[in-house]
Amino acid sequence: MTPNGRKAIVVIFIVLAAGLISGFPLLSQLFYVLAGTLAVSFVWSRANTRGLKFTRNTLNHRSQVGDVAEEEFFVENTSFLPKIWLAVRDHSTLAGHNASRALLLRGKAKTSWRVKTLCRLRGKFWLGPATVSSGDPFGLFVATRPIADRRPLIVYPATVDLPDFDIPVGDLQGGPRMTHRAHFFTPSxxxxxxxxxxxxxxxxxxxxxxxxxxxxxxxxxxDPSSDVWVFLDMEREPQAGLGQESTEEYGVTIAASISRHFLSANRSVGLVAYGAHHAVIHSDRGLRQLTKILEELAVMKADGRVSLAEVLFAEGSRFGRNTTLVVVTPSLDESWPRALRDIMLRGVRVVAVALEANTFAPGESSVLLLSSLAEADIPTYWVKRGDALDRALSGQRNGVRRQWHG
Structure with a gap:
């Protein structure tokens, strides 16, 4: 019932009381008219939401930041009576997804519409549920009922092409490296x-x-035998920036792009990311592996409590000489380069992608970290806020290749 409906009930009771006290016939007649109007309005509002067939067709249950999610909606009036003052309200959690509509349907009529929404944020979202509401001509009642369940939508993080991203090649066990021409792209x-x-x-x-x-x-x-493991630092403490312009989102995009880069080259790729839960996706090849990694990164949040150095100490023992580690982090803690140096002593190749946190928000300089990385002889890409990632992750721009020789 609307505020007008509650006011109408008060007026009806006042008229009834006045009629009973005064015995004036006109007040009694007015009471019956008002009470009848109230009853008709109540029935009208509820009947108007009945006899509707609603179909929601989600065209894709997976999308990616920068892509468009599409839905189709179909509403059919199965009764002979017209449906007016109908409002279909969508309660989706996807940002910018506006599927709500105001409708007027003749008897036995149909209508449809399509909604296209640009996916701007990664994550798991719900499309729906939806409700239909209707009122009466006097605005006394509003009836609402559910007409569609909700459906999940996974939005993968954005990825960028990295044509010039190079890494040190892991030492292969069991034979020499293949040096003949590859007829497909490899990272080497x-x-x-x-x-x-x-x-x-x-x-x-x-x-x-x-x-x-x-x-x-x-x-x-x-170089088909060398595994690549991507370590994404999801500790809360070193993160900086807000929203899409944060080290968290840059890191996720970089990890997703690097994973796609090597999987497209038929390399075996694994992922380690310690957020609130510890995600470890064991190395594998192919499109299915890429899907697993993107689905994990879609919902991963930088809410972890374990430092990158601790993660490297905990997970580093699993890697041998046929492995390359790619570490993506905004951390200025000088302990993680030392942890990487210890891993390198076992013959594991490493490369770091350092997000310069003080370009995302005011903070400490990365000079000391730069010194630690140079001392540990760790090839490093430096990424600042606003950088084009394909250029920032270019070995030629960062001089990474020169550090690998010798």
């Missing part, structure tokens, strides 16, 4: 050579092309 760039017919255009190395004034392409080295 062997060198640059002149273009020959049949080479894919996306293998062209434009800097060398401009320098030599002829088309030059990247030569890739096959």
């Amino acid at each position: 760039v062997q060198g640059i050579r002149e273009y020959v017919p049949g080479d894919a255009f996306n293998r062209i190395h434009w800097l060398s092309t401009a320098r030599n004034r002829r088309l030059m392409v990247k030569e890739f080295q096959m």
